[in-house]
Amino acid sequence: MTNHWIDIRNSDCILIMGSNAAENHPISMKWVGKAKDKGATLISVDPRFTRTSSKADIYAPERSGTDIAFLGGMMNYILSNNKFHKEYAANYTNASFIVGPKYAFKDGLFSGYDPKTKKYDKSFWAFEKDANGVPKRDLTFKDPRCVFQLMKKHYSRYTPKTVSAITGTAEADLKKIYETYAKTGAVDKTGTIMYAMGWTQHTVGVQNIRMMAMIQLMLGNMGRPGGGVNALRGESNVQGSTDHCLLFHIWPGYLGTPKASLTTLADYNAKNTPKTNDPLSANWWQNKPKYMASFLKSMFGETATKENDFGYSWMPKIDDGKTYSWLDIFDEMYKGNFKGFFAWGQNPACSGANSNKTRKALAKLDWMVNVNIFDNETASFWKGPGMNPDEIKTEVFFLPCLTSVEKEGSITNSGRWMQWRYAAAKPPRGPKGDGDIMVELFEKVRSLYEADGKFTDPIKNLRWDYVKDGKYDPHAIAKLINGYFEQDTTVKGKSFKKGTLVPSFAFLLDDGATSSGNWLYCQSYTEKGNMAARREKKDPTGMGLYPEWSWCWPVNRRILYNRASVDLNGKPWSANKNILEYKDGKWIGDVPDGGWPPMSNKEKTKRPFIMKPDGVGSVFGPGRVDGPFPEHYEPLECPVPKNLMSSQRMNPVAPVYGTEADEHYSCDPRFPFVGTTYRVTEHWQTGVLTRWQPWLLETQPQLFVEMSHELAKLRGIKNGDMCKVSSARGKVEAVAMVTGRFRPMAIQGLTVHEVGLPWCFGWVYPKDGGDSANLLTSSTGDPNTRIPETKAFMVNVEKLGKRRA
């Protein structure tokens, strides 16, 4: 979230699309309700009329996988009716930038496409620059090559009629929603978006989000209270685990994983540190070399020296142009290319797309380690449906761990608040804390390498001074993540002794004098103490920022890009939306995005979007692999013979995997219905933690497939009947739930039915509770992130018989 949960109350219009907050983030609705009490409008767009929809002022259905068409129509409405925030768009976004002559768009393809490699050459989308190397601008938006004009032209194709024919949403509903949301372009209004996996799990996942971010920028909603782009993250610490980068492509603090071609740290820094010629751009990432050196110091401590590039060469590198993502892991594993596998606190046999492929892949391993509180479909895959244990060679280790109230440490919520938890309950005999398991395992591995082994440097040199007597200490690691001065140092006129905790990332250095496990968390645990444990409930702005309650990254800034919440003179765009104001030479309110004076001070100011090299929000996004503007493409599997927007049916650069487990069909009479997946309040993710809890299981005991009355009639199914739901890749048995919450849609002259299934069940427990809905989903994904497309696929539904007693 660029903003945070409580801030939702400051909004005038809340769009909930691609999420079902009322059921999956129930407490968020407290703040939606408070906004509504003050007169805000709630809009819900969802293929299914959810409990969120029941609270909405306006609801409209759409077919899964058509969000860009829906929002492209909104952008068209905003631009062609002048509903955007002109001064904001001109000064704080790249809408005024002039795009170079090589940019073009024709029939669903941007310029620079190579059909052989199925890749774009992004250099075709570069901005035109002046003699100083700064992008040229036309603040009047009149130049036909400026982003604004190109964008207007691009989205003029998304007429209500075309959008309606793609999405299945009635034109009248589209009009009402466009008009209502576009009102937040008024200076004294802000609108917000609450989205989740309903937007991300698509072959156009990234562009779904970008489309909305562009709308938020054009309406002047970014950086402002009640605005922003707000991802409702689904796991208690998925924000923190992302920040600390348990991901192939980034190291802690979003430092890109070094590619093999970058053989030295200097090469890495030269390639990965963004540059700008614009004196008004802060280009904060210019500090990357400091964060990189500090990270390596936290990895290798005293053995990381300037002379050895701080151990840069000890760290594993990835090949240029190759991805090592989730989908790639299971594709390679399916092909037998891994020997060992850790599934630590995760149940991929149910959670990943195309579960049959995943489960078969696990059977190709030599060994696997699963760490969890309860038994689950991953740990016990070898005795699952269709498996013959006699033929499965995989050795499996299951390690039982502690629950969240039995151990101490911090987690980071969706609003980037890092909150401390205490070891409250005494653990039972047997299970161990995850941290202790990690310490014991690594100490054992290291001891095995004392005698011999391949390339022992990183194993022997891994910093370990935060472990005492083989015991995991969350405080010691929290301090390491914050970072230390590694020698007596003077920075910015202040002197620090060796061993002192670094007060904030502004003091980090690239010469090895500082360590910081994650620069974004530098300031979270300082000489003043553990910031995440704070519980002071002051609200000086009255806007719900609570700056002394816990701590939030970066540097306790509660709303990102908050200098865009003020005008060029540093005054809030409107008095009722004041979280930050420049008064008497200083900023009052939230921690500003840098302390520079407002834009009217042309000598000393910096532009507000400090993480972007040009200092402005990108309505034109030349960095994405699938185009600078979001464009509608159909999902891998879809019910329509053609994409009404172009002759490119699906995202031309989306990855499609080719094993026999990856079959997919569109417009195939065997799989005539759109399928989607979702969650229920009573279960969490694959249900591995909740299915074992009698209270929760009683309330949601088994898998169901939800369908419309019309579809049920078509298939002779009654509410409560057992059904088989099948796709090209798998099948599940589910109880029919026939409701008016799904309705057939008229799309391209066809009647399109959609059904939905929760994905929280699995064969291990409860017996006859049904299996994972991910047995149906496909393993393709977004080309930028490789998130699987689990929210739109094609299925069949057949009646099996009456419900079992």
Added chain:
Amino acid sequence: MALTRREFLKWSGTAGAAAAAMCLGFDLMPVKSYAAGLKILKAKEATTICPYCAVGCGIIVHTKKSGKLLSTEGDPDHPINEGALCAKGAGLYQMTVNRNRKRFPLYRAPESDEWEEIEWDEAIQKIAEKIKETRDATFTEKNDKGQVVNRTTGIAHVGSAALDNEECWLLQGIMRAMGLVYIEHQARI
């Protein structure tokens, strides 16, 4: 005078309750007698954050002196949830006090159709040996282009967004030190 609910209960539970009641201008006795009957009266109290979705609701955990979990409830002082919880958060007690929890490490041998309980030391020893054996057999110092990569592609890792920040950092540290590049978790999917 502003009092949080917890301070209010604390006041009401002390000998000074009567005096407090006078300050407050109303009778606290009914609250006192209610609190006296609660099994959490002498319980130890700690705060935690809900382990399910990422709203980050505050929860109060009550334990006996022995450390036994007595109850969990929404933290009324927490600014996000103000004491409210969803069905999962409200039932948090049962994730911990649950006879379905696995207590000891389990091992499944190749081609076996059953789990066997093993000791922690044995499990850790065996896994460490597997790691070393696989790493040493699959370690790549240079790729096809001759570039230094120092990695093992024989082992993959997924998880976890359910871990604490400190555990996540440590886990990425040890996995990368061992040379893994196939490192992923819930955030990807």
